[in-house]
Amino acid sequence: MNKNQILNNRKLTFTLIGYIVLISIIFTLVQTAFVLKSDYDKSIRIVKQSIKQIKNTRIESITMAIWQLDDNQLNILVESILKLPGINYVEIKENNTSVIQMGLKKTKYTIEDSPFDS
Numbered sequence: 001m002n003k004n005q006i007l008n009n010r011k012l013t014f015t016l017i018g019y020i021v022l023i024s025i026i027f028t029l030v031q032t033a034f035v036l037k038s039d040y041d042k043s044i045r046i047v048k049q050s051i052k053q054i055k056n057t058r059i060e061s062i063t064m065a066i067w068q069l070d071d072n073q074l075n076i077l078v079e080s081i082l083k084l085p086g087i088n089y090v091e092i093k094e095n096n097t098s099v100i101q102m103g104l105k106k107t108k109y110t111i112e113d114s115p116f117d118s
Contacts, residue, residue: 043086044111046085046086047085047086047087047111048111048113050084050085050086050087051087051111051113053084054081054084054087055113058077058080058081061073061077062074062077062078062092065077066092066094066099071100074092074099074100075100075102078090078092078100078102079102082102082103086111087103088103088104088105088106089101089102089103089104089105089106090102090103091105
C-alpha cells in the first residue's frame with residue numbers, strides 16, 4: 001500500500017466516524033426532546049386531573065362551609081386541596097371578593113381553573 005492510499009483511507013475513516021457521531025447526536029437530541037415533551041404533557045395531565053378531582057369532590061363541601069360561615073372547615077378543605085399534586089395556591093372567591101387564599105401564588109407558568117369552567 002502506498003502513502004496516498006493510506007491517507008485516502010484515513011480521510012474516509014474520519015469522514016465516516018464524523019457522520020456516525022453527527023447522526024448519533026441528532027438522534028439523541030430528537031429522542032431527548034420527545035421524552036421531555038412527554039414528561040411535560042404527563043405533568044400537565046396530572047395537574048388538570050387534580051383540578052377535576054377538586055371540582056367533582058370538594059366544591060360542594062366548600063360551598064357548604066362558605067354558606068354556613070364555617071371558617072375552620074373551610075381552612076381544612078383548602079389545606080387538603082393544597083396537598084394534591086401540582087396544586088400550589090388556592091383562592092376562593094365569592095362575588096369577585098376573595099374569601100380565602102392559601103399557598104404560594106406564582107405568576108409564571110400557571111394553570112388556572114374555575115369550577116364554573118367546562
